Amino acid sequence: MLRGDQAYSGFRSWGLLLAFFAAMVLVSGCGGKQVPSSSPREHPDSGTRLSTLGYTIQFGAFAQPGNARRLTARLEGQGLEAYYFQQEGLYKVRFGDFPTRDAAERKARRLQNTGHIREYYVLRPRNTFPAGPRLGEQIVQTARGFLGIPYEWGGTRPEEGFDCSGLTMATYRLNGLKLPRTSRQQYRAGTPVGSEELQKGDLVFFAPGSRVSHVGVYAGNGRFIHAPSTGKNVRISSLGSRYYQNAFAGGRRYIRE
Structure with missing residues (x-):
């Protein structure tokens, strides 16, 4: 009986320890790097x-997310912080935070000339969204x-x-x-x-x-x-x-x- 009690006590201690770590994951697992x-x-x-945000550049209207992911990866290879998103059933890519429309246009044209993008839009989200x-x-x-x-x-x-x-x-x-x-x-x-x-x-x-x-x-x-x-x-x-x-x-x- 003593051995059984000891085994139960050890099992209970491990159970409490695991429960503690599970609680810690819930508390700290989704707060970002804080x-x-x-x-x-x-x-x-x-x-x-x-x-x-300032002016941003948006391009692409893909039916499949894989196309948007590949374009995003190519832009990241150029040192750009690009990201894709879904809007009205299509996947689009956006990047930038430019102080003026001219600055955004110049960047977009350079990417066009190097073959990284085709058609594009320059927009300022604050004025675009209600x-x-x-x-x-x-x-x-x-x-x-x-x-x-x-x-x-x-x-x-x-x-x-x-x-x-x-x-x-x-x-x-x-x-x-x-x-x-x-x-x-x-x-x-x-x-x-x-x-x-x-x-x-x-x-x-x-x-x-x-x-x-x-x-x-x-x-x-x-x-x-x-x-x-x-x-x-x-x-x-x-x-x-x-x-x-x-x-x-x-x-x-x-x-x-």
């Missing part, structure tokens, strides 16, 4: 206004285009996978807004919004422990789009689930009417 921060509940946010609730709807549609992409810690682009804050940053960037990189930085940058006041395009934050470590895009009707954790894909989840109800740290809004 720096230490104090508890979000101790320091209310003031709501920093996000800066907007404001207020319509922009919120556009943000949700952008996030939906990333459904099914695998989770990757530190990932900020679809070709490499997303972590939670990488997904929200990329989604906002495609809509012309420069969102900070990590979930805690994003939490501090927004204007606080209660759960009953959430609108499409707001971000929702979670703190399974003492600090914010997860974020998603609110999609309406109590649901949000997020990159959960290692081994899972970008998906839609419910704020009404017990886990997310208990971990909910608040919503944040960045869109100005």
Whole structure:
């Protein structure tokens, strides 16, 4: 009996240890590459206004994502931070943050002359996309285009996978807004919004422990789009689930009417 008790005790200790590490993964596995921060509940946010992107270059309208991935890889080989996304059923590629249209045009023409791209558009997302609730709807549609992409810690682009804050940053960037990189930085940058006041395009934050470590895009009707954790894909989840109800740290809004 003594040996049996000892075996049970050892098994129980290992079980508790594994449970502890599993909890740590949930707490820290989807917050991006972050720096230490104090508890979000101790320091209310003031709501920093996000800066907007300058002129960007967009090209391609591919039916298959593989074509967009290959073009993105070629541009990265030229030292450009390019990324592809899905819009209205087609895959497009975009890069740049140019201060003037002329600067963007010059870069695009050089890429044309070297055979890297063909047709292109120069656009400024702030003027291209609508404001207020319509922009919120556009943000949700952008996030939906990333459904099914695998989770990757530190990932900020679809070709490499997303972590939670990488997904929200990329989604906002495609809509012309420069969102900070990590979930805690994003939490501090927004204007606080209660759960009953959430609108499409707001971000929702979670703190399974003492600090914010997860974020998603609110999609309406109590649901949000997020990159959960290692081994899972970008998906839609419910704020009404017990886990997310208990971990909910608040919503944040960045869109100005």
